[in-house]
Amino acid sequence: MATEFETGEGTDRGRESAGRPVDREWDFVRVRRGAAGTVAFLGVWWAAASTQPTYLLPGPAEVGRALQAETVSGALFVHLGQSLVHYLPGVVAGVTAGAALGIAMGWFRWLDDVLTPVVRVLRPVPPLAWIVFAIIWFGLGHTGAAFIVFVGAFWITFYNAYSGVENASRDLLEVAATLGVDGEYRLIRRVVVPDAMPELLTGVRTSVGQCWMMVIAAELFGAPGVGYEIITSANNLAMERSVAYMLAISGVFLASDWCVRRLEARLLRWRA
Numbered sequence: 001m002a003t004e005f006e007t008g009e010g011t012d013r014g015r016e017s018a019g020r021p022v023d024r025e026w027d028f029v030r031v032r033r034g035a036a037g038t039v040a041f042l043g044v045w046w047a048a049a050s051t052q053p054t055y056l057l058p059g060p061a062e063v064g065r066a067l068q069a070e071t072v073s074g075a076l077f078v079h080l081g082q083s084l085v086h087y088l089p090g091v092v093a094g095v096t097a098g099a100a101l102g103i104a105m106g107w108f109r110w111l112d113d114v115l116t117p118v119v120r121v122l123r124p125v126p127p128l129a130w131i132v133f134a135i136i137w138f139g140l141g142h143t144g145a146a147f148i149v150f151v152g153a154f155w156i157t158f159y160n161a162y163s164g165v166e167n168a169s170r171d172l173l174e175v176a177a178t179l180g181v182d183g184e185y186r187l188i189r190r191v192v193v194p195d196a197m198p199e200l201l202t203g204v205r206t207s208v209g210q211c212w213m214m215v216i217a218a219e220l221f222g223a224p225g226v227g228y229e230i231i232t233s234a235n236n237l238a239m240e241r242s243v244a245y246m247l248a249i250s251g252v253f254l255a256s257d258w259c260v261r262r263l264e265a266r267l268l269r270w271r272a
Helices: 002-006 009-018 020-049 060-073 075-107 109-122 127-138 142-166 170-178 184-219 226-235 239-267
Strands: none
Touching: 020 060, 060 075, 060 239, 075 109, 075 142, 075 184, 075 226, 075 239, 127 142, 127 184, 142 184, 184 226, 184 239, 226 239
16 A cells, blocks of 8 residues: 555655755656647647648648737737737726625625625626627627626636635634734734635636636627637638637636736745
């Protein structure tokens, strides 16, 4: 039984605790595995595409050429900029409003009692279900798409903030009161919010990722941006261009997720 643990996960943990050189060696092993998986995926993709016409399934080479053409012409950056125009305001407003309301309802019981029925009615409604209202209220433009992103970011952040505050450590609150931290707003700012920060940042990170999906879906109905280019290219049977924009949005998602990870590590450094 001990041998099984030594050859499995226990060995990995032992390597991680042995020191920097071994850590680098283990990281290199993981990179090689990831590279092997990527090559295998590209091989399967190429094999499947070689039996189909390009308008049904473009291969990696066709998609690569389309991505290069869009990048060189600058069209890719123009359309990404259009998506960012409604993505960023929607995420910032949704995260801010969701965090504020989640913290308030998690702490003030009377507010929780008043708003919980409304929250339970509205929460199950998918953000994309609001697209019709967004078009009617704001038209086919950046504001309507930003509204859809706002709804998605709001609910994700709200529930993480609410859960974090509701599960705040009672021991910390008692210690803070003993040390003279009185008043609800001082407790929220100095004790509750820092204690809820891991769950709150999880909500922010989830919002950043999920809202890229929402913004693309919102653009499929006519708002300018990457999503609109994806559906327009598909309608014109330029599938290699459509897939190129899909890969571009994946790259932007990975970059934004990396940024949020770095921010999370910095803000939670005090917990180490």
